[in-house]
Amino acid sequence: MTLDDRKLEVLRAIVEDYVATQEPVGSKALVERHHLGVSPATVRNDMAVLEEEGYIRQPHTSAGRVPTDRGYRLFVDKLSRIKPLTPAERRAIERFLLGAVDLDDVVHRTVRLLAQLTRQVAIVQYPSLSRSAVRHLELVSISTTRLLLVMITDTGRVEQRLVELPKPTAASQVTSLRQAINEKLAGRRLSEAPGLIHALVDEAVDALRPAMTSLATVLLETVVERAEERIALAGTANLTRGGVLDFQGMLRPILEALEEEVILLKLFSEVDATTLRIRIGDENEFEDLRATSVVSTGYGPGTTAVGGLGVLGPTRMDYPGTIATVRAVARYVGDLLAQN
Amino acid sequence: MTLDDRKLEVLRAIVEDYVATQEPVGSKALVERHHLGVSPATVRNDMAVLEEEGYIRQPHTSAGRVPTDRGYRLFVDKLSRIKPLTPAERRAIERFLLGAVDLDDVVHRTVRLLAQLTRQVAIVQYPSLSRSAVRHLELVSISTTRLLLVMITDTGRVEQRLVELPKPTAASQVTSLRQAINEKLAGRRLSEAPGLIHALVDEAVDALRPAMTSLATVLLETVVERAEERIALAGTANLTRGGVLDFQGMLRPILEALEEEVILLKLFSEVDATTLRIRIGDENEFEDLRATSVVSTGYGPGTTAVGGLGVLGPTRMDYPGTIATVRAVARYVGDLLAQN
């Protein structure tokens, strides 16, 4: 069964009205608010078909219709027109991101901005280490048997780890170590780092081998295990908008999910900087997020994504507006990173 | 009017029962659950007095009694016995904090641990820069006109900032700069840094003066403006426990307050590592937190606090348990920092 144009138009009208009013929408209200050029009875027939196809449903017999997840999906894919940002929004984005002084600041500002503009929960992943390249590695002596390893990436992330050395190590040796690891790793992508790190140990001169082994262990941990881990979150208060209506008893599991970094990171697991991904209700992998929709995309200098960002809200959200905002913010952040 | 022992005992019983059941407690239930050795009628008389003094109140005429903020205050100050941690809790704390690899990790684990143990919202302030000392400053050349300034403190915090230099600067000059700032600042407390930084500019040789000026500007910003800013949060989902009962429509403003770092930081503004502060309901400075209680303390190596931590929950909370947990966690974290 293929839906004719008017039925699609009816679906669009239902989605738009429901998103705006948050109340089931009936046939009469529909023809009044949208100039569909047909009578309520006709619309009712169309609605019956749409319901049969699973795009809308009735909360109770003889109430208005509400879009289903499937209905939203069709709306997003076929029916929604791109809603350009208002100049005010563009200005807000620019102003907000302009004053950022470092990566932490950029991420913080971005996540707050997104939450504010979309009035939903915003999530920003820090530039992933595995998609970054090493800019510089620094070793700072804390004592003769302790070094602080500081790794700086081209995306501005700075990771530090304490290294315990097996035996006292002189300053000159630290200098050699520093030189060796920088020669090997500086400018290289972190995805290729593990092999290089192993090589470092193999190539080390005997005197430095024990120290280098400790160092390599810590480096590997940093590069492999902690590669993706950081996430910033804002706007959780927005989950309580719409009162009990949106999430009812579901608020708790959602807040819990939002504190699980593992879950959030999976939202960005396959991002690239040009595609925008939308998960509507059921389409979410995680049980606890089935009452929500997630709009996410990658960001980065150019077209390669170094991280992801997005928003999470009720399935009943303003998709065109949200999509436009997420896209725009991602682009601005990407540009900002490119300037570094 | 001074309250006799039995009245105080009645107040304690009311607080304990109300915290446990979350329901207004009546005279009959009281004598049944606590062996007060008197009849309900007597308890009723006592309750009338307690109510007159403002320690308890009735949600509605002829319902049970509920403690007021003032009642909780009296309970906390005079009536609550210290509740020692269970061995299981001690073990949980140790196990949780043992695996931490760096400061970020310590803070993250701590905040999650606190949230889990108290089943409330946990807040941990990163070691405040102003109470830390500089361990090392590192300059990394990004290009001939750009440096990355990395500051490492004795509490393990690492701050980085990009510095734009007014003109191209050779590697040897960078070395001189690095040496100069480390000589002047390493080992010094950040609270005394501003004066030292100004001196750096004054003492710089002419060739380095412009670069040093840029550097000093950024350093000052880092030390002064960003000194306190970082906060970690966990357990917001716990706010939804007790359903609508605890916070009703107040959830929203509370979540909003929790996203305002300024507000959270004020909670720790006067902490020291040995005192524990409790703000009950009304006693909170912030309007939006008047429905909550905050238990906070400082932590740090020894008795000087380098930061604060605490939990936030409904005024109806298990104060003895919460206090014990917050104290214990703060002590463990302090010890952990001392080991570095």
Next chain:
DNA sequence: ACTGGCACTCGATCTCGCGGAGTGCCAGCC
């Protein structure tokens, strides 16, 4: 000073009735 008894209050819960929005269906119309 404490207790038992008793009348009273008032929130919570249930039912009932009603109004209204919205539907499905049918017969008629273009």
Next chain:
DNA sequence: GGCTGGCACTCCGCGAGATCGAGTGCCAGT
């Protein structure tokens, strides 16, 4: 064949009683 007006029907939401019971305040008695 598709659209429309009409109509009976369903069921939610809401307010008005009615009932129940927990808990109280007060008083007289010990």
